[in-house]
Amino acid sequence: MKWGNKPYYSLDFYLRQKFGQKVFKISLDGGFTCPNRDGTISEKGCIFCSERGSGDFTPPSHLSITEQFIKGRKLLEKKWPSGKYIAYFQAFTNTYAPIKELRKKYEEALSIPGVVGIAIATRPDCLDNSVLDLLEEINKKTYLWVELGLQSIHETTASLINRGYSLSCFEDAVNNLFKRKIEVVVHLILGLPGENKNDMLDSIKYINNMPIQGIKLHLLHVLKNTPLHSIYKKNPFHILEMKEYVNLVIDCLEILSPSIVIHRITGDGSKNILVAPTWSKNKRAVLNEIHKTFKLRNTWQGKFFSISCTK
Numbered sequence: 001m002k003w004g005n006k007p008y009y010s011l012d013f014y015l016r017q018k019f020g021q022k023v024f025k026i027s028l029d030g031g032f033t034c035p036n037r038d039g040t041i042s043e044k045g046c047i048f049c050s051e052r053g054s055g056d057f058t059p060p061s062h063l064s065i066t067e068q069f070i071k072g073r074k075l076l077e078k079k080w081p082s083g084k085y086i087a088y089f090q091a092f093t094n095t096y097a098p099i100k101e102l103r104k105k106y107e108e109a110l111s112i113p114g115v116v117g118i119a120i121a122t123r124p125d126c127l128d129n130s131v132l133d134l135l136e137e138i139n140k141k142t143y144l145w146v147e148l149g150l151q152s153i154h155e156t157t158a159s160l161i162n163r164g165y166s167l168s169c170f171e172d173a174v175n176n177l178f179k180r181k182i183e184v185v186v187h188l189i190l191g192l193p194g195e196n197k198n199d200m201l202d203s204i205k206y207i208n209n210m211p212i213q214g215i216k217l218h219l220l221h222v223l224k225n226t227p228l229h230s231i232y233k234k235n236p237f238h239i240l241e242m243k244e245y246v247n248l249v250i251d252c253l254e255i256l257s258p259s260i261v262i263h264r265i266t267g268d269g270s271k272n273i274l275v276a277p278t279w280s281k282n283k284r285a286v287l288n289e290i291h292k293t294f295k296l297r298n299t300w301q302g303k304f305f306s307i308s309c310t311k
């Protein structure tokens with residue numbers, strides 16, 4: 001198989017090719033906030049977003065970047081003493097601060113021995129020219145990718161989830177990053193209320209057309225104390241069953257371009273705050289089921305990718 005032992009182009013494979021060895025991501029909380037939560041765009045946030053700004057696995061933000069990194073690396077370094085690392089600014093919006101502060105935090109992460117690059121999760125509307133200039137400068141010195149949470153291409157869904165920016169804003173951000181040779185990773189959520197299989201496949205077809213490096217497919221999680229949780233309590237909507245999710249992921253990957261790297265194919269919600277679906281707590285079992293079903297269906301990423309899979 002051209003991607004090692006997996007029927008899709010995994011991030012692990014991509015990073016091994018690039019760095020010649022295993023590379024780990026260490027999640028960090030840079031202590032930023034988000035314009036969709038601080039009142040600049042809204043105070044509600046995206047309806048699925050947890051109290052920690054989707055950074056539930058990061059150490060607390062009162063620790064310095066270096067302290068957080070050391071904490072995150074602790075378990076890994078026993079097994080992989082000479083491991084290489086990507087410092088992953090995950091929680092909240094990691095380009096939403098004065099340039100001086102951004103530079104200081106990124107540079108601190110990059111100065112830690114073993115760090116070979118950084119990943120920065122942000123919103124497309126938080127990438128003005130001054131931020132892009134800084135990212136371009138960093139990209140020339142080290143390895144960088146930027147993650148954007150699109151979730152869905154459909155405007156009705158974007159409004160339902162209170163995403164707070166338009167599809168054209170996303171397109172501009174991707175194109176601006178691409179022009180500056182910065183790699184982009186896009187997040188999509190499967191199972192959002194009101195979306196059927198064709199809606200989700202349409203988001204994949206659209207992504208096929210964008211100049212991006214990778215994709216993260218998330219299972220929709222209902223997390224405690226989120227607006228989505230309130231909606232779910234009042235009007236329980238359909239939550240994907242495991243088999244349904246597994247087949248949907250494979251349907252998506254079959255039409256996805258084989259050149260797009262898969263950063264994630266399952267959800268990663270914190271068990272303590274997960275309301276539904278509870279089957280996703282066993283991440284290993286979900287991954288095993290996905291790999292087993294790939295074999296049963298005798299299929300792989302891009303099997304049905306063609307020009308008709310672009311939108």
Ligand code: SF4
Nearest residue numbers: 034045046049053092
């Ligand atoms: S943009 Fe990110 S941090 Fe902000 S509310 Fe949405 S998911 Fe949460």
